[in-house]
Amino acid sequence: MNYIDLFAGAGGLSEGFKRAGFEPVAHVEIDSAACYTLKTRAAYHYLKSNNLFENYLDYLKGNINRNELYSFIPEELKNSVINKAIGEENNPVIFGAIDRQLAGKEVDLIIGGPPCQAYSLVGRARSDDGMKGDSRNFLYVQYAKYLERYQPKMFVFENVLGLKSAGKGVYLHNMEKLFLKKGYKINVFSVKAENFGVLQKRRRLIIIGWKDDFTPNLPDLGNFKSGIGGMVSDLFSDLPDLQAGGGVDKFTKYASTSNDYLANAHIRNGIDTLTQHIARPHNAQDKEIYRIATGKWNDNQERLNYNDLPEHLKTHDNRTSFFDRFKVVGANLNASHTVVAHIAKDGHYYIHPDQLQNRSISVREAARLQSFPDDFYFEGVKEGANRTAAFKQIGNAVPALMAQSIADQIIKRVKLK
Template structure:
């Protein structure tokens, strides 16, 4: 039997990157994440993988059915797995403690791979535009240096570093591009690093989501970056809504939502539907009458003319935002007849105006489950809150920040070949 390849996930978020690697047989030694809600999600998913590996998946489903509590679910995990999710910020003051915890978890095992990408706000074009200093003084700009400390400590064969397109143009106070600073640092540590921009839509994700994926390899060998094959598809975004009951604004359930009879080959092949007869977190935001009127205008404009709503074209009585020059497309329909949706981002946690459901009769923004499907998360993936009470806002934030599991799995396939 082949030995499992071991990895550490830094800045883990809700675990989309890990999910893809675990599907390809990699073993997660540790996840390190600052956000408590995301850590709870990681623990819940760890419980899923552990119980599923022991043919005890029913215990996990009992949690989704609310037949056992979250504490009871976690009590089924070995202590090592409970300790494998490390809820700490990565930095010079905390790294030593994190190293000690990871060392206990890994024992004599080697770390074959490190994955993860620091928070993207400091590199994002939107973040830089909104900040008077262009995010040049944001401490998160330098988290790649901390990433380097983990490369020094564990000397993995490879690493995968994911971030937004803005990384390629973001500059430090001295005017040097951060991408160039990263490549220099990683080379100094002993890694040649290559990168490309990958679009999740090319890997079966029904979303336009371009990300910079850096792959570093220990040693001096170059030209090792995989040649990813794009997946040609005729699938449309409508697939993500199949099997989910229709909802009005403010309706739905955090827990059991039985499927309708509708399904599709895509939902099966993408592992979105994976053998159970219900899902969770299909719960819609409530909306006021003004927003619902704007949603109807936006949907009608798309349905009849295939045109996006410009905020300035609304009747004056519906225009309450003072900013009329930027973000004029702040109300946007998820066009279900296209092959990809616009990018799902963490702002969806604040309002749903940028992700309006295409069905005018439902007249609402999309639910966390619909957003998770756009990110290719399976329907049994549960996004936790800080407490044991679920939070729609926390779920949206984690989903918007995540790496799509389908994209992650394709990367994992190629990384396995290189190793």
């Protein structure tokens, strides 16, 4: 069974479907750095399945460069990543690229979800017109064009909970009408990432659509429980200590052995090569705030209120909102607060719980919160360490473990062929 991934991002959703046994035809993504990530991950899967995995490990260890890594994979695999913005201007080119990849085959599944900022509650709150004029409100119309062209048996559309309330529900209502016009019925599920084994409180909508000429036995994703669980401390326990600005991009050794959660969640998966455990630097003032925040949390399970800081540490003019702009990732919780794309701008909302390290979380720690495996490497446009590009991709991603559970349930219950 194959799939096309639209608005693919770094490939968290795709990673889950690939693990469950689906085969990607193409990934379509506007962000160039994410497209390199997708190509590198395609190389991982190809090399692993063709007894060439040492070549991938050589890349993680810094023994070969990115072009050398890509030289080991077929040209058609590199061409399967399409770095274009989905829309009227580019659709003919994207259709042509996908058609060449398909080579006459039918499509079983389309997955992906348009950028969510236009539907998110936070995005609307920060916009002067509540995102009413944002063109991203209507990217679902483009999604429907791909359904119409490729006629998959089913589709999986991921987005934020705010889609339900955006435009007082009119966008979701119009989606349902448009998808039905294209021949697809839908079911909308509100899901919690922690129910799928992700150690993060992440709420999302999953829309499953199917051709109206058959009735699938859909999984009840809203009440699904994977049985995988742990504590946030499990994500940090085997990683080397870092100070702010420390770490290396390629090839670090683990500080200790794995644990049950890391094994069950497929995060530690047999390799001894740790990458991208790199932390951003912080100035002296931020470090002082971090020490206060971690002390409050670790001693009393209290969150830092910005207004409670000493006056010399208060540099923001806004004292009436965003009191929790500094927040510790609680090691003793079974799910952290949500990782979002803002982590690419600063780490204040994702302070490491170890006061001695006194920093925000590393790229690898953020990736683990999103349940990405440690052999997943996040690229920048230029080769080499790029914290900002990696954090942005991680914050926007669908947790890989959640995606795999959804894909597993579809394969178990629905015969697409």
